[in-house]
Amino acid sequence: MRKLSGIVAALWVAPLAIGSIAPSHAADPLTLRVADSFPGGHYISEQVTKWYMDRVAKETGNKIAFQYYPSEQLGKAKDLLSLTQTGVVDIGYVAPSFVTDKLPLSVVAELPLRFSTSCEGTAAFYKLATDGIIAKRELEPAGVRLLFTIVLPPYQIFLRSATFPGIDALKGLKIRTSGKAKELAVQKLGAVSLQIASPDVYQSLSRGTIDGMLFPYSSIFSYDVQDLIKSASVGANFGSFVVTYVISEKRWKTLPPDVQEAMQRVGRETTERGCEISQRNELQDQEKLKARGVLEVDFSPADKARIQAQMVDVSKEWAKELDGRGKPGSEVLAAFESALK
Numbered sequence: 001m002r003k004l005s006g007i008v009a010a011l012w013v014a015p016l017a018i019g020s021i022a023p024s025h026a027a028d029p030l031t032l033r034v035a036d037s038f039p040g041g042h043y044i045s046e047q048v049t050k051w052y053m054d055r056v057a058k059e060t061g062n063k064i065a066f067q068y069y070p071s072e073q074l075g076k077a078k079d080l081l082s083l084t085q086t087g088v089v090d091i092g093y094v095a096p097s098f099v100t101d102k103l104p105l106s107v108v109a110e111l112p113l114r115f116s117t118s119c120e121g122t123a124a125f126y127k128l129a130t131d132g133i134i135a136k137r138e139l140e141p142a143g144v145r146l147l148f149t150i151v152l153p154p155y156q157i158f159l160r161s162a163t164f165p166g167i168d169a170l171k172g173l174k175i176r177t178s179g180k181a182k183e184l185a186v187q188k189l190g191a192v193s194l195q196i197a198s199p200d201v202y203q204s205l206s207r208g209t210i211d212g213m214l215f216p217y218s219s220i221f222s223y224d225v226q227d228l229i230k231s232a233s234v235g236a237n238f239g240s241f242v243v244t245y246v247i248s249e250k251r252w253k254t255l256p257p258d259v260q261e262a263m264q265r266v267g268r269e270t271t272e273r274g275c276e277i278s279q280r281n282e283l284q285d286q287e288k289l290k291a292r293g294v295l296e297v298d299f300s301p302a303d304k305a306r307i308q309a310q311m312v313d314v315s316k317e318w319a320k321e322l323d324g325r326g327k328p329g330s331e332v333l334a335a336f337e338s339a340l341k
Contacts, residue, residue: 029057029065030255036070036093036245037077037199042222043281044150044243045070048274049093052148052245052266059262077197081246085143090251094144094244097179098197104322105138105329108336109151110181111318112239112311115340118282121151121240122275124339126268129244133335137328144246147263148270152216153282154237155182159212160205162230162295167303176201176213181318182239186214188310201225214238218281220289231295234286236307239314243274 034053038045053066075083081099084092096106109125128134129146139146163169171190177183178195186193196204198219204210205228212229220226252260290296299307315333322329 029062030259031065031067032090032247032251033074033088034066034068034091034245035074035080035083035089037072037080037197038093039071039199039222043218043277044274047277048148048150048270049245051273052270055266055269056263059266060259063256063259064263072199077199081142081144084246084248087248087251091147091245091247094246095178096242096244097182100180102142103138104180104325104327105134105332106242106244107179107181107318108134108332109242110179110240111315111333111336112154112181112185112237113315113337113340114237115240116154116237117275118151118153118278119272119275120340122149122271124336125149125151125242126271127339128332128335132339133328133332137332139246140249143249145249145252146267147245147247148267148274149245150243150271150274150278152241152243152278153218155214155216155239155241156233156236157212157238158215158220158225158229158232160208160228160230161211164231164233164295164297166297167299167306173211174209176204176210176215178214178241179239180321181314182214184314184317185238185311188314189307198223202228205229216241216278216282217285217289218278220285226289226292226294229289229294231297232289233297233299235298236304237311238307 034049036045036049053068056064057066074089077095078098080089080092081094081102083089084094096103097110100107106129109121115121126149129139129149135146157170157175167189173191174194175186175191176196177186177193178197183193183195194210196210201213201223202225205213205225319329319333
């Protein structure tokens with residue numbers, strides 16, 4: 001695994017207390033509201049987001065405290081960018097695939113490109129989103145700054161059916177996706193793409209609204225869908241998912257320089273920590289699902305060659321579509337591929 005060396009709505013909802021995150025101090029700490037959509041127990045919430053808040057509080061000598069609103073308490077996942085931009089939220093979880101109209105370039109890390117681990121994709125995206133084309137051409141104009149990020153391990157296909165003989169079995173199936181990149185990938189496979197946010201996947205699967213989904217192994221148990229799936233692919237790359245936590249530039253400029261420095265430094269550490277945890281959980285949860293009897297499907301060499309050719313086309317079409325809208329799609333794709341190397 002390649003580590004990140006070198007980069008190392010309603011405010012009456014009661015916030016979640018995080019140990020030392022809301023310390024007692026002679027001088028009242030500056031309190032920042034953090035909001036995301038992850039359910040209780042999700043590893044990103046428990047091991048990454050809370051860790052970041054705790055470390056920042058410690059590193060700033062408790063000058064900063066946090067109020068944490070998980071599980072969409074302050075707004076739906078698709079609204080957290082605008083809530084951060086308008087100051088309802090100080091630090092918000094933003095998934096580019098949920099706001100592709102506002103952050104289309106950031107979706108580049110969700111394309112089915114040549115990376116096989118979370119840390120490979122994360123390192124490349126972090127570089128572009130902190131001091132590269134994504135920071136300059138997208139995040140800055142949107143008025144937000146990246147604090148930390150995770151690009152999840154490559155997504156696999158999970159089905160409600162145990163019959164999954166090969167890639168042709170996917171034709172006509174209704175597959176959950178998130179974002180333009182994975183929508184294109186599913187269409188290439190001859191399946192029907194349905195855009196559904198992660199918190200709504202359980203209901204969609206249980207009701208039969210979808211036949212399956214693109215998802216990482218590391219989120220199966222967090223969203224409690226382990227009993228609803230019977231088969232899953234392994235070793236493929238049908239795209240990924242970008243997790244970012246951002247702060248508005250307006251709010252950032254109100255923070256003292258030493259606090260800014262600490263938040264940036266801890267953000268780099270959190271990014272490295274997060275991708276390592278994500279990749280470790282991916283492998284562990286894959287084994288847990290296998291032990292539960294979920295059928296693992298390793299595509300045949302012929303299917304793998306077809307998939308690879310189709311996924312290359314996905315990236316090209318994604319970039320061309322953005323180019324046609326006056327966005328630097330091909331430029332950001334080239335930059336991300338270069339960062340992967």
